Amino acid sequence: MLSDPKTKGIQMSQVHTLQMGRLVAAGSKNNLASAIESLAGLEALHIVDYDDSDEGFSLGTPGIKSEEVGRDLVRARAAKSVVNATSPSRPLKAEEIRSKLEGGLQREIEEALELSSKITDLEAAIGSLREQEDSLAELEPLGVDLDLLSGYDSIVAFVGRVDNVSAAREASSSGLIIESGKQDGMVAVFLRNDDSKQAEILLESAGFQQTPIPLGSGSIPDLLSKIRAEKDRTVDEKTRLESNLDSWSQSHGEYLVCGLEVLERDHEILTAPVRVAVTGHAFVIDGWLEMRRADEVERALKDSCLHVEIAPFEMEAGGGGHGHSDQHHAQQMPPISYQERSSSRPMELLTDAVGRPAYGKIDPTVFMLISYPLFFGMMLGDMAYGLATIALGSFLIMRSGTNEMVMLGGKFLTYIGLGTLVFGYIYGEFAGFEFLPHIETKYATEAACSYHWHDGHCFKDAYMLEKGDLPSWVSWMTALYPNGGRIHYVTPELFGASLTYPFHRVTPVDDGGNLEHLILLTIYLGVIHIFIGLAIGFRDILLYGNGHGGFGLVCAFFEKGTWMLLLLGGFLFAYGYIGPGGTEMRNYGGAIAGSSVLMLMWTLYRYHGVPFPINVGLAPIEAVGMMPSVISYVRLFAVGAVGVKIAETANVNLFTKIDFADPLIAVLLVIGWVLGQIFALVLGLFSPNIHAARLH
Structure with a gap:
């Protein structure tokens, strides 16, 4: 049984991956199949393939039924490739599927493959008939029986199309020419063998292109009728068989998908012995498992194994979680397994897309549950598109059935849709319309305000140029805000930016908006986001090393702390130099940034082996590279502003040009607006996702 020291640390937080352990189990060779079956039922072990490198051990042999199951698996895969089979809407029991496989499902699979083979043959026959039809249709206007166009001994026949019929007549002056009744350039020229070479040269100058003569004899119109009738019959037969195959998919498709899954599992179990070390009388299974399931696995193996040892994995200091080191031997790393999650699980799709974190390092999945919808919502930020994204996500969830990937994708869309809806409410945008009143800053007193004066500000209701008021199906949304949207809640400025409600992101500050504030906020968000990432890296190196043999506080300080100081110093210097921070802030920031560059030189030399003459020039270049990384977060503003203007263009083109006196133009404009x-929605789903993923 596992002792307490082995199980310590199994309960880890959501910001870590699961603790893994190494299992080594040995037993009598006769019990190998039973042990593998027990492990397969648990689905808890990641087998480490034996490399056949130890003396006295060899690879095991597949199970007796592996060939039979392999053949069934090949047929099932072939059937799956030719039918439109979908996963069932509810999970089916394995016993039910095995009963189907042992019953009539295999015969049904053979029937589907036979139908597919017949359809393929008919498609080839239809293609051949169409080629014959095209050739005969081209020859028909000549009015000559098919067998008269070829097959001569002393006469050469040139049958084809020419660009210049007059030149063809000249070439056939010593023979016979038959021209198409359609005047389409189709000719048949008959010449004696002795005159053929000179005629061929003249025909080439006339643009002659040979037409192949199909095999056959008799009247071309009669042949065409027969071929067309045969083609129609073949097409009808193909359609009938395709209908049968579609019916087969509807009746047996779900069982085929499940049967394929069962066969793949059975085949994997039966061939698993080739991944295990065996001797004449014993076997040894080696693999990784989650430590939280160690007791469960040990209980399952107690009847089939004589020895079971499970040890928690411990990283070597300085390994960095990558399994390589400049100073130590390579450490074999375990697979990465996520914590059990509910709300944040859809964000694992993003983590998998960019690569799972190294073992022992922080898992960013939980953080992205907050930051990713935040970034996406800031960019798209429109209530209509938010509702549409939520609707799309809900549709995928409802149609996912047993497909977990589709389910997670639907939840992911729901999350980013909620972020878009919230920011759309804050921005006061719906389908590209800015429907909230704007502050007219040029009217500083109630007496000067010719619009609506409230709480010390002059508010002008939103409108479209050249048209006037917004459409009523948009303007009513001001009722969702206090005082009809004529509000202006603002926080004190911090580093030149403030948060307001509502937040007019595409209107300059001088016109009562918050455009410049949003630009500053995205930069500050970039500083915070990058700093958090560096802090996580600091923790990882402190505990597990940098992957090159270095670890501990000093290594973490130079590898990540230097960059954190550089980021802080660069921010203070920039704010003091450009903003209202003043000379003192600029000097402090410059001193911190300059010191960081010097420390970066040492980091490159000490931990990355870069010689001093090179790192003296390389360190400043690396340091300057921090600035575009921070500035790149401005895309959180820019991408959203472009999307707003695209939608606004569609709105203006519709509502400033629509004239219901001409119904056709009105319908076309409405269709254009919908498109x-x-x-804008499709672009809004793709572009912000790409940029949000890149920032993460």
């Missing part, structure tokens, strides 16, 4: 909104 414009769909384009």
Whole structure:
């Protein structure tokens, strides 16, 4: 049984991956199949393939039924490739599927493969008939029986199309020419063998292109009728068989998908012995498992194994979680397994897309549950598109059935849709319309305000140029805000930016908006986001090393702390130099940044082996590279602003040009507006996702 020291640390937080352990189990060779079956039932072990490198051990042999199951698996895969089979809407029991496989499902699979083979043969026959039809249709206007166009001994026949019929007549002056009744350049020229070479040269100058003559004899119109009738019959037969195959998919498709899954599992179990070390009388299974399931696995193996040892994995200091080191031997790393999650699980799709974290390091999945919808919502930020994204996500969830990937994708869309809806409410945007009143800053007193004066500000209701008021199906949304949207809640400025409600992101500050504030906020968000990432890296190196043999506080300080100081110093210097921070802040920031560059030189030399003459020039270049990384977060503003203007263009083109006196133009404009909104939505789903993923 496992002792307490082995199980310590199994309960880890959501910001870590699961603790893994190494299992070594040995037993009598006769019990190998039973042990593998027990492990397969648990689905808890990641087998480490034996490399056949130890003397006295060899690879095991597949199970007796592996060939039979392999053949069934090949047929099932072939059937799956030719039918439109979908996963069942509810999970099916393995016993039910095995009963189907042992019953009539295998015969049904053979039937599907036979139908597919017949359809393929018919498609080839239809292609051949169409080629014959095209050739005969081209020859038909000549009015000559098919067998008269070829097959002569002393006469050469040139049958084809020419660009210049007059030149063809000249070439056939010593023979016979038959021209198409359609005047389409189709000719048949008959010449004696002795005159053929000179005629061939003249025909080439006339643009002659040979037409192949199909095999056959008799009247071409009669042959065409027969071929067309045969083609129609073949097409009808193909359609009938395709209908049968579709019916087969509807009746047996779900069982085929499940049967394929069962066969793949059975085949994997039966061939698993080739991954295990065996001797004449014993076997040894080696693999990784989650430590939280160690007791469960040990209980399952107690009847089939004589020895079971499970040891928690411990990283070597300085390994960095990558399994390589400049100073130590390579440490074999375990697979990465996520914590059990509910709300944040859809974000694992993003983590998997960019690569799972190294073992022992921070898992960013939980953080992205907050930051990713935040970034996406800031960019798209429109209530209509948020609702559309939520609707799309809900649709995928409802249609996912047993497909977990589709389910997670639907939840992911729901999350980013909620972020878009919230920011759309804050921005006061719906389908590209800015529907909230704006502050007219040029009117500083109530007496000067010719619009609506409230709480010390002059508010002008939103409108479209050249048209006036917004459409009523948009303008009513001001009722969702206090005082009809004529509000202006603002926080004190911090580093030149402030948060306001509502937040007009595409209107300059001088016109009562918050455009410049949003630009500053995205830069500050970039500083915070990068700093958090560096802090996580600091922790990882402190505990597990940098992957090159270095670890501990000093290594973490130079590898990540230097960059954190550089980021802080660069921010203070920039704010003091450009903003209102003043000379003192600029000097402090410059001193911190300059010191960081010097420390970066040492980091490159000590931990990355870069010689001093090179790192003296390389360190400043690396340091300057921090600035575009921070500035790149401005895309959180820019991408959203572009999307707003695209949708706004569609709105203006519709509502400033629509004239219901001409119904056709009105319908066309409405269709154009819908297409414009769909384009803006599709662009809004792809572009912000790409940029948000890149920032993470």
